Amino acid sequence: MKTIAVDTESLGGGGFGALKKLYTVQIACADGADVYPVFCHTYADALGIGGLAARNATEVLDILSEAEHIVFANAAHDLSVLYSFYGDALAKAKFKWDDVLLMLWCMCPNRPYAAGEQHSLASWGERLGFPKDKMRFTWDRIHAALEDETAEVTTNTGIELLEYGKRDAELTFAIWEHLNKELLTLDPIVKNAAMSTYTLIERPTVMLVMEMQAHGMKLDLDHLAVLWDEWGELLDQSESSMKEWVRENIGFVPAATPKLLKKPMNGDAEKLDRYFFCGQDENGMYVYREKLELNPKSNDQLAWVFQQLGWKPIEFSDKTGKPLLSKGQLDELAPRYELAKQLKTFREFEKLFTTYVVGMHNTGTAQDGWIFPGWNQNGTITGRYSCSNPNFQNLPARTEHGQRIRQAVIAPPGMKLVGIDLQAIEYRVLADQMAQYFMQYHGHIPPDVDFMLQAFINGKDIHTEMAQLWFGHKPDYQDKAKYYRTIGKNVSYGRMFGFGAAKASTMMGVSEEDARAIIATANESNPSFNEFQQWVWQSAIDNGGWGFTAFNRPNYYPDICLKPSSRTHEAIARAKRQCFNARIQGTAADINKLIHLDVNTSELCATNVLDKLEGSEYKHLRNMMLVLNGSPIVPAFDGINVGTVHDELLFYVDDYNAEPLAAALTLHYRNNWSYMQFCPIDGTANYGDNWSVIK
Structure with a gap:
């Protein structure tokens, strides 16, 4: 059997042989598809088809072992489930494997059907004409069967599940055939770039994602319980404060649901005082709304309050036509209204509370103190990792609240948490890319670019250096150096990611006019950027809309080639912003994944780490490393991949090896020139019992 498509169905949060259980394997090839129920526990009885289990487990292993090539639609999930069930028996199989959805994503991450929710088997099934009635399966009955022995689950439910799985295998094989046809039509330059990205970066990364998803993170549930009580009380106090402000300055707010009457409301003064009269509707009905105390979580009530203060909404719901109080609009209102400032803080704090404190505590309690985040290597356009359940990418890194949540992620007994953080990687990529461009096309590096490079090479803080370059002439610079550093950092990333004056003014807490002046100052002092x-x-225009990272990851922005006009202005501006962002952030993402792979596959002794110990803060470890390793060589990495958040890589490591490994990682990636031509990367590793102490 040359090429087969394999899909697995499992249930559970994760963990090899623990929570994530295999109960069926689907296999498809050019001759069709078949289903192999490989039940390893009570799922078989719950579904009423347990008799099929025994005779197929070995048969599936034989087919997998004999296959020359296996294609998956989610290799990280399917391989982790298969390895958890078959263990070393599957590891001995010599088949080659590929991930079809990952390959399509590498060919063009920003295709409409290749990112986010649309990057799925279901979306491809619709594109390839699979019947929609075969695209869905309701899992409620399976969950019910496992959690409640009295739940009614019939043999038909099991058969339906098997048919659902069979469709997935057939669809995976159909996508593989489609992929091969599409490769024939793809521009050779784009094709080679995509396959290079897939082969050198993304396919090897699948094994890291597999380990992160399978192993999970240990939680300190007692710490989360303390945060729950403490932060819950703070949120209650914040709600009370906003209610009191509205009560004193506005009064009551109208209920969302109106009371419609054919005649004006009758009754005593006390009753009438409980309602707002809102006029008559198009049918002549008298509209009354009950007077309520503000609910800070009600968008309708908040929008009404701000309208009483003079706010004119510009965003409205497509469904209801009601004003929307979005984050962007709240950012604009915060400098003008104290209530908006309180509400902005409340919403941000509440999101942290519900997503991380409540969510992690509830999930961890149900899973013996562990969580299994969904790490996804192809969930973004730029190539960065994404994460779900919970989304750690949205967790603030350096705030007090963010650090207290990180404190809940701990190392298991006998182990430490080791993390390596890549410092200012996107800014370093920008400096290096600018230097390469000017050397290639002008034969020299201009002073403003060299200024950036020297800051990195000499280990200086780039944001302080740029702030001094841009604002050092101001009379109050010395007294407000910290403030100007913050402003400079916002300007730097704002220019990189295409923020306009409006967005920049919100980030910096200044007026739009001042924001434009600050950006102009930066552009004048750093003309090479433009x-x-x-x-x-x-x-990108010359390549027909195709842009590439420094490591050749392709992205497609056809709107950048549009002829400029009033109608196309917005589309062109968006394409330019995305194109430049993908060049810088995408290259940083490539470096992040390459380092992640290097840590797992290469020996840190490549640059003789022990020789670097003498002049470093780790010199006290020399004898310990010699004892551990028996030679002046630091061995290959032997930790467990736990996760990757922003530019930080996390590992679980045995107690005795945590400090030596942190030292080796720091010395290896400090001032490392392996990934860029004109600018080094800088990685610092730390270790500890929880996530907060290693940041």
Whole structure:
């Protein structure tokens, strides 16, 4: 059997042989598909088809072992489930495997059907004409059967599940055939770039994602319980404060649901005082709304309150037509209204509370103190990792609240948590890319670019250096250096990611006029940035809309090639912003994954780490490393991949090896020139009992 498509169905949060259980394998090839129920516990009885289990487990292993090539639609999930069930028996199989959805994503991450929710078997099934009635399966009955022995689950439910699985295998094989046809039509330059990205970066990364999803993170449930009580009380106090402000300055707010009467409301003064009269509707009905105390979680009530203060909404719901109080609009209102400032803080705090404190505590309690986040290597356009359940990418890194949540992620007994953080990686990529451009097209590196490079090479804080370059001439610079550093950092990333004056003013807490002046000052002091940015845009135009990272990851922005006009202005501006962002952030994402792979596959002794110990803060470890390793060589990495958040990689490591490994990682990735031509990367590793102490 040359090429087969394999899909697995499992249930559970994760963990090899623990929570994530295999109960069926589907296999498809050019001759069709078949289903192999491989039940390893009570799922078989719950579904009423347990008699099929025994005779198929070995048969599936034989088919997998004999296959020359296996294609998956989610290799990280399917391989983790298969390995958890078959263990070493599957590890001995010599088949080659590929992930079809991952390959399609590498060919063009920002295709409409290749990112986020649309990057799925279901969306491809619709594209390839699979019947919609075969695209869905209701899992409620399976969950009920496992949690409640009295739940009614019939043999038909099991058969339906098997048919659902069979469809997935057939669809995976159909996508594989479609992929091969599409490769024939793809521009050779784009094809080679995509396959290079897949082969050198993304396919090897699947094994890391598999380990992260399978192993999970240990939680300190007692710490989360303390946060639950403490932060819950703070949120209650914040709600009370906002209610009191509205009560004193506005009064009551109208209920969302109106009371409609054919005649004006009758009754005593006390009754009438409980309602707002809102006029008559188009049918002549008298509209009354009950007077209520503010609910800070009600968008309708908040919008009404701010309208009483003079706010004119500009965003409205497509369904109801009611004003929307979005985050962007709240950012604009915060400098003008104290209530908006309180509400902004409340919403941000409440999101942290519900997503991380409540969510992690509830999930961890149900899973013996562990959580299994969904790490996804192809969930973004730029190539960065994404995460779900919970989304750690949205967890603030350096705030007090963020640190207290990180404190809940702990190392299991006998182990430490080791993390390596890549410092200012996107800014370093920008400096290096600018230097490469000017050397290639001008034969020299201009002073403003060299200024950035020297800051990195000499280990200086880039944001402080740039702030001094841009604002050092101001009379109050010395007294407000910290403030100007924050402003400079916001300007730097704002220019990189295409923020306009409005967005920049919100980030910096200044007026739009002041924001424009600050951006103009930065552009004047750093003119090479604008030339390099124009070149990135023009290169994409010359390539028919295709842009590439420094490591050749492709992205497609056809709107950048549109003829400029009033109608196309917004589309072109968006394409330019996305194109430049993908060039910088995408290259940083490539480096992040390459380092993640290097840590797992290469020996840190490549640069003789022990020689670097003498002049470093780790010199006290030399004898310990010699004892551990028996030679002046630090062995290959032997930790467990736990996760990756922003530019930080996390591992579980045995107690005795945590400090030596942190030292080796720091010395290896400090001032490391392996990934860029003109600018080194800088990685610092730390270790501890919980996530907060290693940041």
